[in-house]
Amino acid sequence: xxxxxxxxxxxxxxxxxxxxxxxxxxxxxxxxxxxxxxxxxxxxxxxxxxxxxxxxxxxxxxxxxxxxxxxxxxxxxxxxxxxxxxxxxxxxxxxxxxxxxxxxxxxxxxxxxxxxxxxxxxxxxxxxxxxxxxxxxxxxxxxxxxxxxxxxxxxxxxxxxxxxxxxxxxxxxx
Amino acid sequence: xxxxxxxxxxxxxxxxxxxxxxxxxxxxxxxxxxxxxxxxxxxxxxxxxxxxxxxxxxxxxxxxxxxxxxxxxxxxxxxxxxxxxxxxxxxxxxxxxxxxxxxxxxxxxxxxxxxxxxxxxxxxxxxxxxxxxxxxxxxxxxxxxxxxxxxxxxxxxxxxxxxxxxxxxxxxxxxxxxxxxxxxxxxxxxxxxxxxxxxxxxxxxxxxxxxxxxxxxxxxxxxxxxxxxxxxxxxxxxxxxxxxxxxxxxxxxxxxxxxxxxxxxxxxxxxxxxxxxxxxxxxxxxxxxxxxx
Ligand SMILES: Cc1ncc(C[n+]2csc(CCOP(=O)(O)OP(=O)(O)O)c2C)c(N)n1
Ligand code: SF4
Ligand SMILES: [Mg+2]
Numbered sequence: 001x002x003x004x005x006x007x008x009x010x011x012x013x014x015x016x017x018x019x020x021x022x023x024x025x026x027x028x029x030x031x032x033x034x035x036x037x038x039x040x041x042x043x044x045x046x047x048x049x050x051x052x053x054x055x056x057x058x059x060x061x062x063x064x065x066x067x068x069x070x071x072x073x074x075x076x077x078x079x080x081x082x083x084x085x086x087x088x089x090x091x092x093x094x095x096x097x098x099x100x101x102x103x104x105x106x107x108x109x110x111x112x113x114x115x116x117x118x119x120x121x122x123x124x125x126x127x128x129x130x131x132x133x134x135x136x137x138x139x140x141x142x143x144x145x146x147x148x149x150x151x152x153x154x155x156x157x158x159x160x161x162x163x164x165x166x167x168x169x170x171x172x173x174x
Numbered sequence: 175x176x177x178x179x180x181x182x183x184x185x186x187x188x189x190x191x192x193x194x195x196x197x198x199x200x201x202x203x204x205x206x207x208x209x210x211x212x213x214x215x216x217x218x219x220x221x222x223x224x225x226x227x228x229x230x231x232x233x234x235x236x237x238x239x240x241x242x243x244x245x246x247x248x249x250x251x252x253x254x255x256x257x258x259x260x261x262x263x264x265x266x267x268x269x270x271x272x273x274x275x276x277x278x279x280x281x282x283x284x285x286x287x288x289x290x291x292x293x294x295x296x297x298x299x300x301x302x303x304x305x306x307x308x309x310x311x312x313x314x315x316x317x318x319x320x321x322x323x324x325x326x327x328x329x330x331x332x333x334x335x336x337x338x339x340x341x342x343x344x345x346x347x348x349x350x351x352x353x354x355x356x357x358x359x360x361x362x363x364x365x366x367x368x369x370x371x372x373x374x375x376x377x378x379x380x381x382x383x384x385x386x387x388x389x390x391x392x393x394x395x396x397x398x399x400x401x402x403x404x405x406x407x408x409x410x411x412x413x414x415x416x417x418x419x420x421x422x423x424x425x426x427x428x429x430x431x432x433x434x435x436x437x438x439x440x441x442x443x444x445x446x447x448x449x450x451x452x453x454x455x456x457x458x459x460x461x462x463x464x465x466x467x
Binding site: 002003004033034036037038040041080081082085086091092093094095096097099 | 182184185186193194195197198199200201203204207211214215352354355356359360379381382389390
């Protein structure tokens with residue numbers, strides 16, 4: 001999780017909304033990528049969960065876009081995806097072939113925790129009152145997202161005690 | 175997007191529709207993201223970029239970009255990249271591949287590219303293993319490493335890619351890793367901007383055949399930015415000193431950037447052509463060369 005070239009102290013409300021939309025877009029795309037990776041590696045349960053996450057991120061992104069359009073109409077975007085790195089998107093390293101739904105959910109939970117930490121860390125630098133209140137709102141929403149994933153985790157049957165690593169072969173002479 | 179390259183490009187403009195078939199979790203996913211971002215910052219349109227690779231998991235990378243790509247032959251990305259650059263010097267030429275591709279079968283090509291100083295950026299995704307062929311020893315594997323081809327542990331010392339290229343006189347040498355995404359994108363961008371041969375070694379974990387210590391967590395534990403050490407990238411000897419710690423420490427950033435970049439091979443060729451063209455016959459009299467008077 002990192003940013004490049006964002007001056008939080010002078011962030012305007014429009015730029016803050018646009019950044020928040022980009023954060024959701026990045027997360028949505030990453031979950032879609034993960035779902036496609038799971039399809040490729042015949043891991044359907046994790047794929048289904050990652051698609052569920054992608055839909056959620058898309059929903060949040062659309063809500064934010066509607067607010068942005070209402071307030072700033074089609075004023076050109078001044079921030080770009082090049083400024084954000086894996087804020088709410090799970091790290092690429094979090095995916096594994098044949099990962100269990102539990103592990104997929106743990107990866108999603110970790111990224112919601114990461115996103116919460118991002119908004120918490122940015123808050124002290126913000127000067128604009130409206131931007132601050134937007135970031136507070138987004139920070140709190142990350143807790144709601146964490147609860148959503150926890151609820152999915154709670155629906156899973158009890159853990160079998162087996163780990164994904166149990167299915168990895170040792171190197172064999174060839 | 176305009177064809178002049180004057181408009182702004184976004185990282186997604188360099189992402190192709192092809193879905194990577196790397197193992198989920200592979201470090202190369204982050205590397206290609208770093209490349210998209212670096213290319214967006216450079217702002218050359220995709221059709222002005224040629225991206226050449228050899229063979230290996232990492233060598234699939236050109237296909238995941240919208241640049242012209244050539245997933246060539248194992249170990250041969252550099253001669254092909256040089257041919258492309260010579261034929262069309264205006265292209266931005268990138269070469270990429272694995273540690274096996276670059277330092278085993280293709281190792282002999284690096285020296286010649288460096289001494290020619292062609293304006294090519296070479297990105298090696300160093301995972302200390304042959305990934306594509308299922309986990310055999312690579313030239314950068316640690317001594318003692320147990321793999322399917324070294325059941326009792328490797329008896330060989332690893333090649334040090336950083337010292338290798340520094341010793342041959344590369345003008346730009348850097349190291350990056352998915353442990354620092356911002357740094358990786360910035361380093362690739364800087365390498366591309368360097369006017370001459372530029373080398374970036376990227377420690378990119380193989381989650382399927384790599385060792386635990388070489389995964390993101392292990393790499394983070396040994397990583398340190400060169401900037402935080404106060405390293406002066408104009409100091410080649412200091413760079414060589416730091417590069418000796420390859421394998422024990424993960425130094426991130428620019429080891430060496432020649433403060434006075436010498437002319438590239440392309441510059442010298444142009445100069446030579448200008449010089450010789452003064453005495454050259456006009457096209458319509460070219461046959462005179464072969465006709466005895
Ligand atoms: C001439 C030739 N020799 C050997 C091979 C088999 N081969 C394919 S990829 C590879 C090594 C891959 O390792 P590396 O370059 O480190 O790339 P990685 O898969 O780790 O990214 C080998 C030996 C080949 N394709 N062609
Ligand atoms: S084998 Fe290793 S290098 Fe190849 S795609 Fe899988 S994780 Fe990446
Ligand atoms: Mg390799």
